[in-house]
Amino acid sequence: MTSTRTASLADSLNGALHRLMDDDSSVVLIGQDIGALGGVFRVTRGLQERFGRNRVRDAVLAESSIVGQAIGMAMSGLKPICEIQFEGFVYPAMNQIVTQAARIPARWNDDMALHLVIRIPVGGGIRAVEHHSESNEALFAHSPGLRVAYPSHPDDAADMLAYAVDLGTPVVFFEPKRLYWNRRLQPREVAPADSPDGARVVRRGGSNPDITVAGYGAMLDDVLRAAQALDGSIDVEVVDLRWIAPMDTDTVAESVARTGRLLVVHEAVEFCGVGAELVAAVTERAWDALRAPPRRLAPQRRTYPPAHFEKDYLFDVTDIVSAIEETCR
Secondary structure: OOOOEOOOHHHHHHHHHHHHHHHOOOEEEEEOOOOOOOOOOOOOOOHHHHHOOOOEEEOOOOHHHHHHHHHHHHHOOOEEEEEOOOHHHOHHHHHHHHHHHOOHHHHOOOOOOOOOEEEEEEOOOOOOOOOOOOOOHHHHHOOOOOEEEOOOOHHHHHHHHHHHHOOOOOEEEEEEHHHOOOOEOOOOOOOOOOOOOOOEEEEOOOOOOOEEEEEOOOHHHHHHHHHHHOOOOOOEEEEEOOEEEOOOHHHHHHHHHHHOOEEEEOOOOOOOOHHHHHHHHHHHHOHHHOOOOOEEEOOOOOOOOOHHHHHHOOOOHHHHHHHHHHHOO
């Protein structure tokens, strides 16, 4: 088990960016206010001072321009990492991401590597205004040609970012805002995933676990807290998806084969979401192992509310405990 006290996500990513830029002069950063300010969440603090304005570039307030420039850099042999300030601001760049970046490698018969990472702060729980608390990962997961990363732990996030930079295919890299400065997380198993983009069992059940709970991002810490709260009454095995696309359904199905039950938890809307895809995949592949219908715990299809009402929209540990208990009845 890891300690509950850890480096924050912002610290971990900042350190990873320093190492990547130190080791590879082709890695460049571009985004609004990422230079002297260090970004809205200070993830890029100190990087422009160290590596200069040519490699850490402040961009104009235009997401389409940020991603468009990054695509051009990648086609020229660089490895750009661009930052979108908030997930709700990414929509003006959807054309560049979905119809350009995602398709360029295939247009060259996969003979051209496109090293491109698009970093996006994501999720709610920080009492932010509209367009600052969305979870739109399913939009990108649905687009062929894109990989979608969504870490849940600072240490893992650094390794995932380093892997994404060298993939040679566009990666949308979601960073949960609630974890940026959270230094106290629940203990978890430290065994590595079967592959760099695979899921990871972060809480293994006993000899006869009762339920598999799968999740990702900031919600995973709440899942682990719920599992701990139920310790002694319900044996919970927890799977961190880590990557939304490609999605490692094998690890989840193997866990369900041990437990016979599945609950998927995420803060993106339930309809046409990641949970729906995972439930469908497990139902198709592990039907004979299921002892109860798979369940999803996610918000209904509605716009993220104003800050004062976000607690009525998001799920907490108590809600997850109740969902686990209901699934195990």
